[in-house]
Amino acid sequence: MPPKTAENRLVFPKGFLWGTATSATQVEGHVINEWTDFVAQDGNHCRTACNHYHRYGEDIDWMASLGVKGYRMGIEWSRLQSGPGAELNQVELDRYLDILKRLKQAGITPMLVLHHFSNPPWISKLGGWTNPAVVAAFVDYVRKLVPVLKDHVYIWNTFNEPDTYASLCYLLGGFPPCRKWRIGSFRKVIRHMADAHVQCSGVIRRLYTNGVTPEIGIAKNWTVFGAYHKFAFWDHALAGLCHYLFNEFVVDAFMGGERGRASNYLGLNYYGRSRFLNFQPLLPAGGASPAQLKRLGIVCDDMMERYPAGLGVMLKQLYARYQLPIYLTEHGAASSDSDFRIHDLNQHLEVLHQTMKSGVDVRGFFYWSLLDNFEWQFGYSKKFGLYSVDFADEALPRKLTAVGEFYRQICRTSLLGMEPAGKKV
Numbered sequence: 001m002p003p004k005t006a007e008n009r010l011v012f013p014k015g016f017l018w019g020t021a022t023s024a025t026q027v028e029g030h031v032i033n034e035w036t037d038f039v040a041q042d043g044n045h046c047r048t049a050c051n052h053y054h055r056y057g058e059d060i061d062w063m064a065s066l067g068v069k070g071y072r073m074g075i076e077w078s079r080l081q082s083g084p085g086a087e088l089n090q091v092e093l094d095r096y097l098d099i100l101k102r103l104k105q106a107g108i109t110p111m112l113v114l115h116h117f118s119n120p121p122w123i124s125k126l127g128g129w130t131n132p133a134v135v136a137a138f139v140d141y142v143r144k145l146v147p148v149l150k151d152h153v154y155i156w157n158t159f160n161e162p163d164t165y166a167s168l169c170y171l172l173g174g175f176p177p178c179r180k181w182r183i184g185s186f187r188k189v190i191r192h193m194a195d196a197h198v199q200c201s202g203v204i205r206r207l208y209t210n211g212v213t214p215e216i217g218i219a220k221n222w223t224v225f226g227a228y229h230k231f232a233f234w235d236h237a238l239a240g241l242c243h244y245l246f247n248e249f250v251v252d253a254f255m256g257g258e259r260g261r262a263s264n265y266l267g268l269n270y271y272g273r274s275r276f277l278n279f280q281p282l283l284p285a286g287g288a289s290p291a292q293l294k295r296l297g298i299v300c301d302d303m304m305e306r307y308p309a310g311l312g313v314m315l316k317q318l319y320a321r322y323q324l325p326i327y328l329t330e331h332g333a334a335s336s337d338s339d340f341r342i343h344d345l346n347q348h349l350e351v352l353h354q355t356m357k358s359g360v361d362v363r364g365f366f367y368w369s370l371l372d373n374f375e376w377q378f379g380y381s382k383k384f385g386l387y388s389v390d391f392a393d394e395a396l397p398r399k400l401t402a403v404g405e406f407y408r409q410i411c412r413t414s415l416l417g418m419e420p421a422g423k424k425v
């Protein structure tokens with residue numbers, strides 16, 4: 001149980017994995033997948049992104065100076081395999097191996113994400129994850145990848161936010177192939193990814209013959225859905241439907257019944273709440289204006305309603321249900337207001353501490369994100385970085401932000417309670 005020190009600071013347990021996270025398409029640049037030609041709402045694309053592809057050495061140094069002990073990173077399938085059943089590209093494998101070696105030298109434990117919203121072009125041509133043939137293709141890829149990397153990695157995160165991916169590709173139209181209201185495709189994608197997760201878990205376990213037990217899980221995004229008015233029947237009904245479709249249906253597809261055995265931890269991404277008013281989601285990312293949100297008293301970053309209490313409820317519910325250790329695989333806030341972000345992080349970590357104190361086994365926390373980066377359909381307008389990146393400058397300079405400084409103290413001491421004086425929200 002995490003104790004409190006005499007000075008009343010909150011102490012996290014020894015060995016708690018303080019980390020940060022990125023995904024390949026969002027930071028690497030120089031990638032050829034379905035995002036290469038995608039033009040985001042701010043008119044930009046991901047072709048250079050943070051140029052992490054060439055600058056990973058420097059970025060690992062930034063991580064080390066932050067004091068993080070964990071790094072959740074993506075491996076980009078489209079770089080490694082040029083067609084169904086093809087051998088993996090050795091040059092690209094060597095680059096990932098070099099990253100893993102440097103992380104080890106820096107004392108940083110990697111968590112590898114195998115699928116984070118992107119696919120090789122030949123997979124997109126097959127119809128992406130709506131096509132059952134993609135399951136076998138992905139398992140073949142993983143079967144070839146794991147033997148090369150297994151001596152450097154023991155935490156595997158197969159799929160990042162299958163719910164976000166399937167809904168934005170096939171229900172809401174935000175991600176390529178930008179289809180809308182194809183509920184059948186949404187369900188197929190989830191089922192195929194869940195099948196691939198189960199099969200990959202078996203493959204990964206069998207390949208670890210070195211006495212190490214690999215940790216295998218997904219990262220499920222968990223949004224709290226609700227109605228703005230207590231007695232708004234139809235808004236409650238819509239919130240219930242979203243909760244079923246995006247939370248319960250998805251988590252059950254991956255973790256329900258026998259399939260639960262494929263995971264030995266649960267990864268959870270938590271950003272906040274989405275409430276409805278006359279069917280409109282009250283979120284900046286859902287089109288609500290700052291003036292409207294202010295009038296309604298809803299506190300948001302540039303994407304979501306902030307709702308720290310929801311973090312505790314989610315952790316308790318899912319821990320009680322699955323009895324698996326949990327990693328918070330993503331949490332962060334997008335804003336150019338540092339005080340807001342610091343306060344937000346502090347509040348969420350207080351809730352996390354309380355929840356762990358009540359007995360929920362949470363093993364680590366990965367702040368989203370190391371760098372300001374390509375935020376998918378929104379481009380570069382959302383500032384999530386512990387380091388800012390100046391995208392207007394060709395040199396793409398990184399600079400520690402105030403929230404990065406705040407997080408650095410936490411990573412180094414495992415103590416919370418040092419929130420600098422600043423504007424409260």
Ligand code: BGC
Pocket residue numbers: 023026160161164221269303330368375
């Ligand atoms: C995704 C990230 C994304 C972040 C912030 C998560 O949904 O995994 O790729 O950048 O949230 O929106």
